Amino acid sequence: MSEPLNLLIGLAMGLNLLALGSSRLLAVIRAMSVQGMVLGVMPLMIVGLSGWNVLFVAVMTVVIKGFFIPGLLRRAMRAARITREVEPIIDFVPSLLLGAGGTVAAVALARVLPLLPEHAGTLLVPGALASVLTGFVLLIGRAKAISQVCGYLILENGIYLFGLLLLEATPVLVEFGVLLDLTVGIFVTGIIMDRIQRAFDSLDTRKLTVLRE
């Protein structure tokens, strides 16, 4: 069970770095959506095809994270008519190095954590920590609202990976609730982006730092 799962988590870690290193918004969105799909099939690999509810959640995760949310973001991009370039506050090379350093640190940290024996062999914990760190770097280091949303989604992917540790203990209803929250959150962000675009003629969040009457 562990080897293919580790391979998928490794792929998710690679997609983290892809999201940090790519200079086009569409590439960041694509990396984020592929990562969501990769994460979506993981519950099936952990518990197998044991029940309909796990299968249902897996399919819904793949559909929502892989197609629905990226679709919403692309639509927001089209509607706001923004340029395709990511505007980095932290440049690509430093953010890549931060992400790689974070991944190495996460792997090193997970070795000293007192994990359950069945989780010690997998990359679940390092993968989760690395995704959370990547999400933070994207949230801090990018100027455009859409790339910040992608950062938030990658952060959520990391938390989802943590959640997989407790897959046997928590009801899948919790996962489903998280998924619903996420979708509503992206929906609201899409509306906010439209408002920012109308008010400022750009999606640069650096213009939102000054308060005025």
Next chain:
Amino acid sequence: MIAGGGALIFRLVLWLMLAPLLPGIINKVKAWVAGRRGPPVLQLYYDLARLWQKSVVMSALASPGFIIGPAVAWVALTGAALLLPLGPAGALFSFRGDFLLMIYLLALSRFGTAWAALETGSAFEGMGAAREVSYAVLTEAAVITAILSLSVHSGSTSLATMLAPSVGAGVVLLAAGLFIVLLAENCRVPFDDPNTHLELTMVHEAMVLDHSGPPLAVILHGASMKLLFFALLLTEAVLPVGNLAPMPAAGILVAGVLAVTVGVGLVESLLARLAFRRVPLLLTTAFILCLFALLLAWKGGAA
């Protein structure tokens, strides 16, 4: 382990004679993709013979470093080549920590070329040397990480035992990282265009603009040896050549080097070169690929 004199001369002749074949093969692949006939595969041999008979034009500014630089670079590259083991035959000189010497010899050869380029006092050569050296900062980090991952995986610090086994799971990462390093170190297309004749965009070619005659021949031959060196390093790092019988190992080595060469030719025909500001990003990617291979070797070794 020190081999006998006969083996030394045989190995040296093999390296010196085979190296200029590789650029010829790359050019043939490029011509084939473009639908041209292309120059003969042995073109570089003719060029070297022609250059060797010409006289040297020296700038009035240049010190003897103009001639010594390429010679130092060539000797350093030959030394690095003799340190590299060839499958089950092993290396000619092998001792603990010889990979450090190899990395320093590669750095010394780069210093020699850059030094000779600066001797001319021309702005273009200075610019080319600056670019070459700043790329090298990133490629050297990637090479050192790659070799460190091999060392951690095999638990040895000598190249001969380090390159013998296969690397396991990290092999794909290592292969991709080393291939990018090979392209950057040998000034191939995504980083530099060996065919360009526009001084502002050249890297390696800009450094050797003012060289002529035998020094230029030495530089060109050294460049082809460097290409062969990195192709062999890539093949041996990826495939477990060291544990095979001599004949299949030799076959696999030749096939591996040919595959890498054809790969370089295909990359060169199908890709455009990168904008300068994008180059550090790709080189950092190579470094990170090697770093992850190191991480896998480290984690896999402990688990």
